[in-house]
Amino acid sequence: MLIESIRRCSHGAMICLLAVAVEAVLIESTAVAERPDQAERRRQVQLKKYEALQEKFAKSLSDVAAQCDQNGFPKQAAAIRELGVPLPVDDLRTLELPDKIQPDIANNLSPAERRWRVELRHLQQEQAIQLYLLAQRVLEIGEVRLAYQLIQEAVRQDPDNKSVRSFLGYERSGDEWTTPFLARMRQKHYVDTEKFGWLPRDHVKRYENGERYFRSGRGSVGRWVSAAQEAELRRSFKNAWEVESEHYLVKTNHSLERGVELSRQLEQFYRVFFQTFSGFLTTQDQRSSLAKGRRRSTRNQFEIHYFSNKEDYVEALRPQVPEISITTGLYLSGTGIAYFYHQPEMDDDPEGPATRTIFHEATHQLFAETRKTRRKSLMVGEHAHFWIIEGIACYMESFAKKGDRYELGDPMYQRFRAARYRYLEDDYYIPLGRFASQGANEIQHSIEIRKLYSQASGLTHFFMHYKDGKYRDALIEHLSQLYSTNLRVRERPATLPQLIGTDYKTLDEQYGEYMRAEQEKLTARAEK
Structure with missing residues (x-):
């Protein structure tokens, strides 16, 4: 079943209601600095430099692989040649980096x-240096997406390059790579346990033996109790477990263990989200800051409330959201918190609809909270362009781990399959110009809301992946303006045709071509 999202204004707050029916910091942008054709030409120049660098590297690797073949190391030879194949330009995957040097x-x-x-080690280290230097140059002229691609390739070749790691927010501590949060926790003599998360070092053994340290609130005097006693004490959400991580604070009355699992899942999601979206910077100072390897400033943690069951969830939120019982999760902009509850099917299907709801709402939270303004303003997408607000959240539901990487945009994900079916089989499509003119109220109260969400998902996939991500920068710039803290920009964002340098009719035609080509590729793959 597909999950449809219902967004309405309630008590002055924007909420996202999910009913079961089936910020990389985004930096402020106020204008388009150059014509789209100029940006594309500049991008192609930098890509040629990248390709030349990769070609030289691949040739050197081939020589090393030949040595391996000659000395009886055929498997290693194949792996070395694979290192010479760069990550695809359209790659929306992130590597899982090693913690150890x-x-x-x-x-x-x-x-x-x-x-x-x-x-081999020398070649990889030198390649990482050259990729990082090229990333700095392209950052300074505004080609941030290419810069992040170069950084991904650099850390793939040499995960111990200090400049690259610093760019990604890491610092070295002994023989490990760590982050400021991890360093702070270790200074407090906390250790990260697999089951219980961060604990004071001298608490670990007692937790493993079934004891729990209970405090009714921060600053209160704690006492040791049994695990069963703690579970009873924390049944009330006012005594919920608090699981703190680098970017999240998860509060839950379900269990400490589930809170830790959710926290780790969200941290991985955060990392992929910001590597995908945060590179689209617009001011010279911000680009220069990253080019010099300075870390981004951090904000307070994103807060998640995870209830043990639907009854607790409904009881807690009904005063703010009368329709809460039809939802499976929501982000409430008035509080800045995303709310969920435990569904038993999550235990049997950890990648099922309930988990996708979490990614959907986490996307709304990340976009909104990193661009929040205290000034009174329009709800995002209130009068127009609402399709992309929900489309990008539906797209991010496809977040999944594949081997040692995290990926986005699997064309077989249910949202994208539904989009192709609507377009190719049902012959259902609203021209993009008309779709973009629709605001939140019109879309959310439409009797065709499921079809609209399918189309929004398909269009988002198109803008993210068409011709190696040709339109991805324009889409992110469009989102950046829709979420802008500059109210004039938020209320009058540039349209996608303006940002791309084309018209709606051309985009409609290209979308149709893309849908047909995607289906043909998938059919051919299935027949092999």
């Missing part, structure tokens, strides 16, 4: 093996 190459290897391993 790579060990030195052992001295007890055979001379032949040590020779090729030393040469």
Whole structure:
């Protein structure tokens, strides 16, 4: 079943209601600085430099791989050649980076093996340096998406490059890579346990033995109780467990263990979200700051309330949201909090609809809270362009781990399958110009809301992936203006045709071509 989202104004707050029926900080932007064709030409120049760098690197790797073949290391030779194949330009995956520094190459290897391993390490380190230098240059002229692609490739080749790691927010501590939050927790003598999350070092054994340290609130005197006693004490949400991580504060009366699981899941989602969206900076100072390797300033943690059951969830939120019983989760802009409750099917299907709801609402929260303004303003998408507000949240539901990477935009995800079916089989499509003119109220009260959400999902996939992400920058700029803290920009954002340099009719035609091509590719893949 598809999950449809219902967004309405309630008591002056924007809410997102999810009914079961089926900020990378975004930096302020006020204008389009150059024509789209100029930006594309500039991007192509930088891509050619990147391609030349990669071609030279691949040739050097091929020489090392040949040494491996000659000395009886065929598997290693194949892996080395694979390193010479760059990540696709349209890649929306992030690597899971190692925490530990790579060990030195052992001295007890055979001379032949040590020779090729030393040469490989040197080549990868040098390639990472060159990629980082190129990333700095393209950042300074505003090509941020390409810069992040270069950084991804650099950290893939050398995960211990200090400049690259600093760019991504890490710092070295002994033989590990850490973040300011991790360093702070370690200074407090806390350790990150797999089951219970961060605990004082001297509490770990007692937790493993079934004891729990209970405090009714921060600053209060705590006492040791049994796990069963703590569960009873925390049944009331006012005594909820608080699970703190780098970017999130999860409060839950379900269980400490589930709170830790959710916190870790959201941290991975946050990382992918900001690597995908946060690079689209507009001011020279902001670009220069990143180019010099300075870390982004951090904001307060994003707050999540996770209730043990639907009854607690409804009781807590009904005063603010009368329709709360039809929802499975929501982000409430008035509080800045995203709310969810535990659904038993999550235990059997951790990647099912309930989890997708969390990604959907977390997307609304990240976009809105990183661009929040205290001044009275229009609800985002209130009068027009509402399709992309929900479309991007539906798109982010596709977040998934594949091997050692996290990915977005799997064309087989249910939202995108439904979009192709609506377009190709049902012959359902509202021209983009008319769709973009619709605001929140018109879309949310439409009797065709499911079809509208399917189309919004398909269009978002198109703008994110068409021709190696050709329109992705324009889409993110469009979102940036819709969420702008400059009220004039928010109320009169540039349209997608204006940002791209085309017209709605052309985009409609390209969307149709894209839908047909995607279906043909998937059909051919299935027939193999």
